Structure formats: C-alpha cells, structure tokens
Amino acid sequence: MSARLLHELGLSPTAEALTERGGVFAPVHLGTRDVRVGTLLDAVHAEPGLLPPRSGHLGNWEDIALGRSGPMDFNTAVCGGGHGFPLIYGFTQTEAEEAGGDDVYLPGSLVEGGRRRPLPLHTWDGRAFVRRDRSRPLFCPLVRADVDGELTPLVEVHWRRMRALTGYRFELEATRLLAHAPLVTDMLCVLLAEAGRKENPRRAFAELISHAARLDGRVGRCELRPDGTGYLLDGHRFGSARELAEAALLPLRALTEPRWFFDTLSALPPVLPVMSHLLTTVLSALFGVDYPDVRQRADVPEPVTALSRAPGLTDGGFRVHLHWGARAMAGCPPRRGGYFGRKSTARAMRGITGPLVRDFAEAHPLCFVLLPAPVFMLCPPGTSAGDAEVLAGLFKTTLSAPGDQAYETALGWLAGHRDSLSAYLLDRFRDGSGVPHDGASREPAVPVEPDGFRELTLRQASALVAAFEEALA
Numbered sequence: 001m002s003a004r005l006l007h008e009l010g011l012s013p014t015a016e017a018l019t020e021r022g023g024v025f026a027p028v029h030l031g032t033r034d035v036r037v038g039t040l041l042d043a044v045h046a047e048p049g050l051l052p053p054r055s056g057h058l059g060n061w062e063d064i065a066l067g068r069s070g071p072m073d074f075n076t077a078v079c080g081g082g083h084g085f086p087l088i089y090g091f092t093q094t095e096a097e098e099a100g101g102d103d104v105y106l107p108g109s110l111v112e113g114g115r116r117r118p119l120p121l122h123t124w125d126g127r128a129f130v131r132r133d134r135s136r137p138l139f140c141p142l143v144r145a146d147v148d149g150e151l152t153p154l155v156e157v158h159w160r161r162m163r164a165l166t167g168y169r170f171e172l173e174a175t176r177l178l179a180h181a182p183l184v185t186d187m188l189c190v191l192l193a194e195a196g197r198k199e200n201p202r203r204a205f206a207e208l209i210s211h212a213a214r215l216d217g218r219v220g221r222c223e224l225r226p227d228g229t230g231y232l233l234d235g236h237r238f239g240s241a242r243e244l245a246e247a248a249l250l251p252l253r254a255l256t257e258p259r260w261f262f263d264t265l266s267a268l269p270p271v272l273p274v275m276s277h278l279l280t281t282v283l284s285a286l287f288g289v290d291y292p293d294v295r296q297r298a299d300v301p302e303p304v305t306a307l308s309r310a311p312g313l314t315d316g317g318f319r320v321h322l323h324w325g326a327r328a329m330a331g332c333p334p335r336r337g338g339y340f341g342r343k344s345t346a347r348a349m350r351g352i353t354g355p356l357v358r359d360f361a362e363a364h365p366l367c368f369v370l371l372p373a374p375v376f377m378l379c380p381p382g383t384s385a386g387d388a389e390v391l392a393g394l395f396k397t398t399l400s401a402p403g404d405q406a407y408e409t410a411l412g413w414l415a416g417h418r419d420s421l422s423a424y425l426l427d428r429f430r431d432g433s434g435v436p437h438d439g440a441s442r443e444p445a446v447p448v449e450p451d452g453f454r455e456l457t458l459r460q461a462s463a464l465v466a467a468f469e470e471a472l473a
Contacts (some may be wrong), residue, residue, distance in 0.1 A: 003315070005050075008043045010035055011320065014367055019316035024357045024365045025350040029341055031333050031372035031462035034403065038454030040371065041083055044322070049291045049311050052371060053087035053284070054078045054324035055173075058140055058158050058255075059105025060435050061086070062112050065165040067381050067445035070436045071428040072104070074326070077376035077447040084324045084371075085169045085292055087284070088162070090155060090255040091211070091274055093137035093219065094121060101137035104434030107158060108134070108143075116437035120146035121154070123217035124265055138217035139274075141254035144262065153258030169292070173280055174252040176289050181249055184283060187356055187363075188245035191279075194355045196226055207348045209233070209244075210276035213251060215265060219274065236271040248273040278345065282352045285321035286363050288312055318365035330372040333459070334407055335466035340370050375461035377428050377468075378453060381445030384422045388450040393417070395452030398460055406460040410467030418471065429468040 006012050010033055014026050030040065044050055056075060063069040067076045078084045094108030095101040101108070109118045122129040122144045129144055129151060143154040162170050177184055188208065195204035205224040212222035212234040222234050230239045238244040251274050254261040288294060291311045312319050331338025339345050349368065356363040380387035394413050401409040418426070424442075427433060436442070456464070 002047060005043050005047050006314065006320070008035075008039055009033075009369065011367065011369065015314055015316055015318070015320075018318050018365050018367060019314075025346070025353040026365075026367045027340065027346045027349065028367065028369045029330070029333070029337075029372070030369060030458045031330055031375070032341075032459055034457045034459055036454065037375065037456050037458060037461055040458065041454070044083060049294060050322065051292055052084045052290045052322035052324050053171075053292075054084040054373060055089055055281075055326070055329070056086045057092050057102055057105040057107070058088050058090045058155060058162075059092070059102060059107040060109070060111040060158070061105075061162050061165060061168070061170075063114065063435060063442075065168055067447060068114070068436075068442035070424070071327075071377060071433045072435055073379075073381065073428070073447055074373045074376035077379050078324050078373050079168055081447070084373075085171065086162075087289060088170055088172050089277070089280070090141060090172060090174060091251065091277070091280075092140050094134070094140060094143060094154075096134050096137045098136045102140075106435055106437065107140050107154065108138070108145075109437075110157075110161075111435055111437050114436050114438060114440050114442055119154070119157070122146065122151055124215045126215075132217065136218075139213045139219035141251050141258070141261070142213060142215065142217045142219075153262060155255055155258045171289075171292060172255055173284055173289070174255040176284055176287055177280060178249065178252050178256055180283075180287055183360075183362060185242065185245045185249065187283070187360060188248060188275075189241045190355050190359050191352060192231070192241045192244065194351075198351075201225075204351065207276055207351065208279055209248065209273045210278075211274040213272045213274050215268065215270060215272075222273075224273070233273055234271050236269060238269075238273075244273060248275050251275075278348050279352055281323075282349055282356075282366070285323070285366055285368055286319065286353075286356065288319075288321075290322050313364060318367055320367045320369060322369045322371060324371045324373045326373050330370055330374060330462075332372070332374050332462050332465040332469060334463060335470055338370075372458060372462050374465050375456075375458060376447060377465055378461060379447040379449050380422070380425050382448045383443045383445040384424055386420070387422050387425050388448045390417060390420045391453075392451040394464065395450060395456060398464065399452060399455055403457070403460065406456075406463035407467050410464045411471060414467060414471045426468075426472060429465070429472045431469075431473065 064075045092102045095103050109116045144151040145154045198204040209224045213219040231244045
C-alpha cells in the first residue's frame with residue numbers, strides 16, 4: 001500500500017496511530033470523511049493491483065448488470081464501472097412468508113426483466129430431498145431447486161447465471177477462505193480458546209459462530225458453549241475445537257463444491273456451525289481479497305500464505321483493506337450509520353483480529369476502510385431523462401453551502417425540486433427496496449455521474465442519500 005494512497009484518502013494519521021500505539025484494528029468509514037468522490041476513485045484506479053470488493057449476496061444479478069435494478073444500481077456503478085468487484089456472500093436465506101429471508105437479491109427465485117419466477121425448493125428430510133413450501137426461509141447452501149425437471153444445487157443455479165454476465169468478475173468469499181483452509185482451521189481454534197476466556201464468553205462465541213444450520217435447511221441464531229474438551233452447538237457435541245472448526249468449513253464447501261456436499265450430506269453432522277459475517281469479513285481482509293489478481297493458494301509447491309508477501313501492507317507493518325459496503329453495512333450518515341459504524345462491531349472485529357495478530361505470523365494489524373457504495377444511488381440511469389441535470393443543480397447548491405450543512409441543504413432543496421425527479425430515481429430511496437420484480441419493462445442502462453458528483457466529499461454524498469431517505473420515508 002503506497003504512502004500516496006494513504007495520504008490521498010486521509011489515512012496517514014490512522015497509519016501513524018496503528019504503528020506507534022501498537023494497535024491491531026482501526027475502522028475508518030469514509031462516508032464520515034471529507035475525501036472527494038473523485039479523489040477516491042482516482043486513487044483506487046492508480047494503485048497497482050487494488051480492486052476493492054463490493055460485498056453482495058448470492059442471487060439475481062442479471063438486472064443489476066443491465067442497470068435496471070432500482071436501488072441496486074449502485075452495484076452497477078461500482079462493479080460495472082470498474083471501481084470494485086462483486087465478492088459474493090452465500091450464507092443467506094431464501095425469501096419466504098416469514099421474516100428473515102433475503103428479500104433484496106431474492107435467491108429463491110429467478111428474476112429477469114423485472115419478472116420473478118419462484119423456484120420449487122427442496123431440502124433433505126433425513127432420507128431424501130422433499131419439496132418445501134415457502135412459509136419459512138431456507139439456508140441457501142442446503143437447498144436444491146427443481147430446474148427443468150432436475151434437482152440442482154441452488155448455489156449452482158445462481159452461480160452459473162452470474163458467471164455468464166459479461167463485464168463482471170464474481171468471486172465467492174468462500175473460495176478465498178477455503179484457499180487457506182488449514183490456516184483458517186488453526187485460526188478458529190485459537191479464537192475459540194480465546195472466546196472461552198472472555199468476560200462474556202457467550203457473546204464472544206456468538207461473534208465467531210453466529211448460526212447453526214440443520215440439514216433440512218433450517219438455520220438460526222445458536223448457542224455455542226464448551227463441554228469438557230469439546231463444544232455443544234444446539235444439542236450436538238463436537239469432540240474438540242478442531243472438530244468444530246473443521247465442521248465450520250463444511251458450509252463454505254457447500255458453496256464452492258455443492259455437488260460434492262450433497263453427495264456426502266447423509267454422512268455430515270446433523271448441525272453445522274456457520275461462521276459469523278464479521279469473522280469471514282475479517283479473514284477475507286487479512287487474506288488480501290482487495291487484490292483479487294494476487295492469488296494466495298494453499299495447493300502450490302511453495303504456498304504463498306504469508307501475508308507479509310501480500311500487497312496492501314504499509315511500511316509500518318499493517319494491512320490496509322478497502323471495502324465497498326452497501327446500505328446495511330455503510331448506511332448513509334448522519335441519518336443511518338450502518339452496522340460498521342457501531343461500537344459493538346468495532347469491538348468484535350478488534351477481538352477477532354487481536355489474537356490472530358498475536359499468534360500468527362501471517363496476520364497483520366488491520367486498518368479496515370469502508371467505502372460507502374450507496375453514494376452511487378445519486379447517479380441516475382442514462383435512460384432516466386432529465387434526472388442528471390436536476391441532480392447537478394442539487395450538487396451545485398450543496399458544494400456552495402458550508403461543508404457540514406449538506407443534509408439540511410438537501411432536505412430544503414428536495415422540498416422544492418422533488419417533483420422534477422423521475423419515479424424510478426425516487427423509488428431507490430424507499431425503505432425495503434431490492435431488485436424490482438413488479439413486471440415493469442425497463443430498458444438496460446448505464447449509471448450517469450451528474451456534473452459535480454465527483455466534487456462532492458463522501459461525507460456530503462452520504463448526507464444527500466440520507467436526505468433522500470428522510471424525504472421519502
């Protein structure tokens with residue numbers, strides 16, 4: 001990681017603090033910083049090998065790639081625009097009547113041209129795969145779908161379609177983790193031992209293993225607790241920390257090797273531990289996922305697993321990781337900070353990083369830099385005539401106002417100009433919106449950056465998104 005990039009993104013003070021104070025984890029939310037959008041994009045493109053991940057979910061990306069996915073068009077701007085790549089998180093659930101499923105990417109269905117076709121879903125009942133209704137969400141890695149009369153792993157159904165999209169380089173987060181499977185197993189053993197020594201071990205265990213999945217597709221929050229030399233997870237006993245850690249790799253393999261997984265399903269433990277999203281995020285950052293062309297494989301003659309040889313390291317010996325976060329992770333300060341901005345998130349990620357830095361030469365102190373993808377919701381599609389010109393007026397007004405008044409300025413501007421914007425653009429900011437499936441016909445489009453967009457700071461742009469959300473709440 002170059003000193004130039006640290007300077008341009010305003011990270012030099014953080015770098016100095018990590019180096020001088022011996023810290024292990026520092027979170028930075030650029031949505032709260034006065035770094036210009038254009039400065040960030042130029043800096044990312046100028047850094048050799050750097051391509052920050054845009055963490056998305058397994059599911060329907062076809063209309064996203066075509067720029068007609070409503071609020072999800074920020075994925076089009078980031079990934080289609082070459083500012084990042086889609087790093088796919090697969091531990092999600094199918095949409096259902098009960099809450100808890102993924103109603104944004106709709107993995108239990110196929111969506112094309114704004115039309116949704118629910119898939120027949122099947123899971124294991126202990127003897128065979130049986131058809132399930134859609135009353136409750138199902139854990140995607142454990143689901144097979146009936147496609148043209150063949151039961152196919154749901155993961156494979158979507159992965160085939162996603163990989164066929166031109167201009168998008170998808171990578172499963174699970175692939176990166178399994179490339180370091182022995183190291184991940186060792187790390188999880190250390191973290192489990194550390195969690196048992198914490199003042200609140202129940203919470204510490206939950207920050208490592210957040211869910212337990214049953215082979216019939218049920219998944220939910222769980223309680224993990226020590227039991228002698230082993231661990232109890234929702235009534236099933238694992239004989240040791242290593243046995244538990246190895247079992248935690250099985251849901252990852254369900255994503256990367258779904259046919260192998262289903263062929264061996266009957267021999268697997270009845271309860272599978274599912275790593276927390278925070279844990280997989282920290283591990284991906286430590287393994288240099290933001291430099292996707294630098295492969296660190298464990299199956300080459302001389303394994304490149306020592307992260308001291310990976311890009312992203314500074315002269316101070318810590319790793320800087322850039323990551324595009326969406327609405328839940330990044331939020332839109334000051335209205336919503338997202339879960340990344342919570343003290344509990346920073347504490348948990350620091351608690352994961354610390355023991356790994358202490359015990360593994362491969363792990364380095366981590367500066368995790370969140371890039372707010374929702375700012376691209378301010379970039380209308382080229383097919384939405386007039387929106388770019390109207391928004392250019394908002395940006396001009398914002399840039400002429402005091403820097404800390406963007407939110408209030410936008411609220412006042414919206415009161416007089418909201419009706420000049422298209423319904424498509426406004427609908428992006430309504431609560432609960434995901435990939436459109438209302439059957440409306442929309443032309444493929446490319447996001448357009450209105451004049452002044454790159455001059456906004458990320459703090460101003462985030463505040464404008466917050467103002468739109470507030471006005472349309």
